[in-house]
Amino acid sequence: MRNVAIVAVLTASLCAAPAFAQSQNFPTRPITMIVPFAAGGPLDTMGRVLGERMRVSLGQPVLNEIVTGAGGSIGFARVARAAPDGYTFGLGMWSTHVVNGAIYTLPYDVLNDFEPIALLVQNADLIVGKSALPANDLKGLLAWLRANPGKASWGTQGVGGPSHVGGVLFEKLADARVQFVPYRGLAPAIQDLVGGQIDLLLPPPDIALPLVRAGQIKAYAVTAKNRLAAAPDIPTVDEAGLPGFHFSVWTAFWAPKGTPKPVIAKLVAAVQDALADPVVRKKFEELGQEVFPREQQTPEALASLQKAEIKKWWPIIKAAGIKAQ
Numbered sequence: 068m069r070n071v072a073i074v075a076v077l078t079a080s081l082c083a084a085p086a087f088a089q090s091q092n093f094p095t096r097p098i099t100m101i102v103p104f105a106a107g108g109p110l111d112t113m114g115r116v117l118g119e120r121m122r123v124s125l126g127q128p129v130l131n132e133i134v135t136g137a138g139g140s141i142g143f144a145r146v147a148r149a150a151p152d153g154y155t156f157g158l159g160m161w162s163t164h165v166v167n168g169a170i171y172t173l174p175y176d177v178l179n180d181f182e183p184i185a186l187l188v189q190n191a192d193l194i195v196g197k198s199a200l201p202a203n204d205l206k207g208l209l210a211w212l213r214a215n216p217g218k219a220s221w222g223t224q225g226v227g228g229p230s231h232v233g234g235v236l237f238e239k240l241a242d243a244r245v246q247f248v249p250y251r252g253l254a255p256a257i258q259d260l261v262g263g264q265i266d267l268l269l270p271p272p273d274i275a276l277p278l279v280r281a282g283q284i285k286a287y288a289v290t291a292k293n294r295l296a297a298a299p300d301i302p303t304v305d306e307a308g309l310p311g312f313h314f315s316v317w318t319a320f321w322a323p324k325g326t327p328k329p330v331i332a333k334l335v336a337a338v339q340d341a342l343a344d345p346v347v348r349k350k351f352e353e354l355g356q357e358v359f360p361r362e363q364q365t366p367e368a369l370a371s372l373q374k375a376e377i378k379k380w381w382p383i384i385k386a387a388g389i390k391a392q
Contacts, residue, residue, distance in 0.1 A: 090329040094127040101157040103142025120341035139163035147175040151323040153330035160318045165376045169384040170227045183369035184320035185338040188356035191291035191315045192269045205287040205307035212243035219266040221245040222256035230269040233314045235387045273355030290314040
């Protein structure tokens, strides 16, 4: 029996050795970054910016592969099925790894079937309205909404999108009702807001600010604890009269479950190097994105934030009866 045990230990050691060597030598070939939304969109752009810079640290190309559908869940099903060797990982966000778990029946668990790599960037949104709205500040808007329950239309980029889920929280905190109008994306919704076809929207700053400055729409508040550096004149929701309506869309990297820790560590280091690069930071600033502090660019910080966001948003989503259509 003793000899059998020794043979078993030796066999296990020999099997583990190649895997350990592969982890230590990672990467030796190009890496695939799954992007679960359309080519040319914000997430694709962010992925390309990061991938180009991560190549410098990793010594191998990081190539975007677009896999769209079902709110990003088709792309991350691909990540979940991929070999856990570091050569495939996904660029996801608040909607793919928080909202989707509440509104879709998924072939994977958003929390337990992936290895978190790192938080990347986030952006708060703006509460904006059509220029013809009678209210000129958030307190006035809230008073008007309460006096006209269900009258105002609120555009969304589809069921379960950030503007929709954020709008549900807005209704709850504002003690007001709106009519949600789903669109096939943010672009047609913002066009109808400018044209006066809908009343309210919750877009990111890079889309909204040029229209606010041109006087085509009104900005009521930013959904963050601090004012935007790009628009210091726009008050926060706490300052403007809706305390606690903090809402940001964040992005992050996840790898398949079981990806070795040394491989994850190399990917984290490449992310941190990329996000420290002034050129990369400038590009993200132009996209209206705020880079997470370096100490939050870790697997532990991503896992903690995701758990907290699920605890916050799942009850709100489920109470509102939001389901994918």
